[in-house]
Structures are given as structure tokens and as C-alpha cells.
Amino acid sequence: MKNITVIGSGTMGNGIAHVFAQNGYAVNLVDISKEALEKGIATITRNLDRMITKEHITESQKSSTLNHIKTTTDLKSGVKNADLVIEAASENIDVKLNIFKELDAVCGTDTILATNTSSISITQIAAVTNRPEKVIGMHFMNPVPIMKLVEIIRGFSTSDETTKTIMDLSLKLEKTPTEVNDYPGFVANRILMPMINEAIETLHHGVAGVSEIDTVMKLGMAHPMGPLQLADFIGLDVCLSILNVMYEGFKNPKYAPSPLLVNMVTAGKLGVKSAEGFYDYSQSKKAETVSNQFSKR
Template identity: 80%
Template structure:
């Protein structure tokens, strides 16, 4: 397996492309937006520079990594020689189903199709193709070049050989793959998202403020990042989408998104990506002032 195609040049997509390219794979980074591709390559370059400063890599390794990446806005051209495609588009089931149907039409017959989804059914995605045995989940963690875990999710029809191939490939990337079964949220988000949602409920109910909630979890539970700060980092829209998938899948009220989260997403307060969430990333305004306007 030498040729990897990555669909989507956003945070996860460029991180996945970076990781494969730094491990010596030839990567085609594909996005419908030329601007997104330019920003994606800029992010990869910046992250490689950080690794140089930390003396993790040298300048030659940076150049080799960037040379391993070719960008495309045309899906057919980008995937036509791929051994593996990793889809990292927005966490939207309709979009992913559409992409996988297209991939099935234009990819070589033996190409493995993986999705970086953090919650959507692999079996459902695979059903949009004529090769469900070659469809699998590769849920990378953010930031991809740093985080070791990859959740490997096999759908109902995913073959043993494909699962072994992807497990072995993940180890080649320096990752620790963990195989899990195809249920809403898998393992990581089935446990994480209710915790984040409960932290938001705690704020919504006025039990404590943003910094107080995060401080309790950091100092009391040894979490490296408080739950509200982590939600901002993930993206509040992404958190809401995952919770909705889990609520629809389990029909259990414990997965119902907090009204505060819903209102913040509606208002465009998405966290780091928008400059404002539970914390203000664009000014010195206190985090509580950002959140209070949504408490009513």
C-alpha cells in the first residue's frame, strides 16, 4: 500500500495527509475548494516547522513530507491510482453517503475505502457502495500528527483481511489502533460526548462557571484539558452533530444535546474555529460573558 488519497483538507484531513506523508506514503489531498487546499498545506507546513523546533524532525524530513503531498480539486483524478482512500469530510451522513457512492464509481476495484467519521454507522456508509467488505472506519484523534489512538471500526460486512490491513497500516504510522464494533459513537465518543454534554448542562443549570467547571475536571480528575475547553477545541457544531447521531441511534434521552449547546451552534459560537465558544479566542473578554448570553 503506497498511494493514499485523503478527502477533505480541513483540520482532520490535513492532519491525516500530514501523518501519511511524513511516514513516506504518496498522498493525494483532495478538496473541492482550492482555498481550503492552500490553507491545508499551510497548516501542514506550520506543524512541520513546530516539529523541527522540537527536534522531532529535520528540515530534509519536512521537505520530503511536503513533496509527498499533491493536491487535487477533481475527485476522479485524485483517487484513480489510490490503494486507500480516507474520507475526512464534514460529519454529515448525507454528504458522506454521497462521497462514498462517488468513490465506489471512480476508484479501482481493490481500493479500500475508509472514513474518519467519529459517530456515523460504517455499515450505513458501506451500503452506499458495491464493495461493503472493503469499507472500514479509521477514526483519528485531533491533532492527528500527535495523538496515538486510531479507532478501527469494522462494519457488518468489513472483511477480516481489510481489518488486519488497516490495523497493520496504522501501526506503520506510529499509531495505536484499537478495533471496535459499529455502534453509534463507537467507544471514544460514546463515553466522551455525554461527559461534555453533562459539563454544558452543569453550566446551563448555573452550578458553576466555565473556568470553575474546567478547573474541577483538570485538577480533580487529572484531565489535561477541561471539558468545555475541549468542546471548543473539537468544535461545538461537531459535538452537536455527534450527540444527534447518538440520540437518533439509541433513542435514549441521556444523549439529547443540552439546549445551551444547541443555541450556541445556532448563534455561530462554534469554539476555536469561529473565535468564540465557551471561551473567547479573539479578545480578552471573559469566557463566562460569552456563555451567559445563551443561558436564558
């Protein structure tokens, strides 16, 4: 594989593009607007600058990485000659199904179609294409340039050949691919999201405040980040979407989203992306400052 196309230039998309480009692959980064693409490239540039500061890469490696990335708002030209397309759009089933229908129509017959979904059925996505054996889940972790895990999800019809190709490719990126089967939430989020949801319920019931809950999990359970802060970084809207997928998929009340999470998303408090979630990330306050409305009662 030489030519990689990434659909979506947001947090996950630009991180995936960054990793492939840094490893010498030709990358086409596709999004619906030039502004989104410019923001994505700016993020990649900042992340490369941080790597230079930490002496992980050189200036020439930064230039080489950026030179490996081309951007476009035209999907058809963006996937031309692609060996692999990785979709990293929003965690919305309708959006993903529409993208894969279009990808199937415009991509070469040998092109593998992957999705970075963190919860949605690979089998369902593959079913809208004429190449279900070449559709696979490639779930990177955030931040992509740093995190080693790639959750490789086989759909019902994903071939052994496709799976091996993607597993081998992940190793070439110096990642650790782990093969899992296609069930709601896969492994990572089937375990992680109920924990985050329970932390939110613990806050909702007044057991403890935000910083207290996170401190218990960091110091008592050796987690590098507390569950509420992690939820802010993932995006509370994304957490809600994943929990809804799992709740619908398993029909089990243990996956039902906390009312507090639902209300926060409805109110637009999405975490880091909106500058406020369980913590306040606005310019006027430090990120670790707990919002007053969530102070311990």
C-alpha cells in the same frame, strides 16, 4: 500500500495527510476548492515548523513530507491508483453517503475505502457501495500528528482481511489501532460526548462557571483539558452532530443535546473555529478568557 488519498483538507484531513506523508506514503489531498487546499497545506507547513522548533524533525524531513503531498480539486484524478482512500469531510451523513457513492464508482476494485467519521454508522456508509467488505472506519484523534489512537471500526460486512490491513497500516504510522464494533459513537465518543454534554448542562443550570467546571475536571480528574475547552477545540457543531447521531441511534434521552449547546451552535458560536465558544479566541483577547455571558452567576 503506497498511494493514499485523503478527501477533505480541514483539521482532520490535513492532519491525516501530514502523518501519511511524513511516513513516506504518496498522498493526494482532495478538496472542492483550491483555497481550502492552500489552507490545508499552510496548516501542515506550520505544524512541521513547530516540530522543527522542538527538534522532532529536520528541515530535510519537512521538505520530504511536503513533497509527498499533491493536491487536486478533481476527485477522479485524485483517487487514481489509490490503495486506500480516507474520507475526512464534514460529519454529515448525506455528504458522506454521496462521497462514498462517487468513490465506489471511480476507484479501482481493490481500493479500500475508509471514513474518519466519529459517530456515523460504517454499515450504513458501506451499504451505498458495491464493496461493503472493503469499507471501514479509521477514526483518528485530533491533533492527528500527535495523538496515538486510531479507532478502527468494523461495519457489519467489513472483512477480516480489510481490518487486518488497516490495523497493520496504523502500526506502520506509529499509531495504536484499537478495533471496535459499529454502534453510534463507537467507543471514544459514546463515552466522551455524554461527559461534554453533562458539563454543558452543569453550566446551563448555573452550578458553576466555565473555568470552574474545567478546573474541577483538570485538577480533580487529571484530564489534560477541561470538557468545555475540549468542546471548543472539537467544534460545538461537531459535538452537536455526534450527540444527535447517538440520540437518534439509541433513542435514549441521556444522549439528547443540551439546549445551551443547541443555542450556541445556532448563534454561530462554534468554538475555536469561529473564535468564540465557551472561551474567547479572538485576537484581542487571550484564549483562556471566559466569555462574559458565561461568567459564574
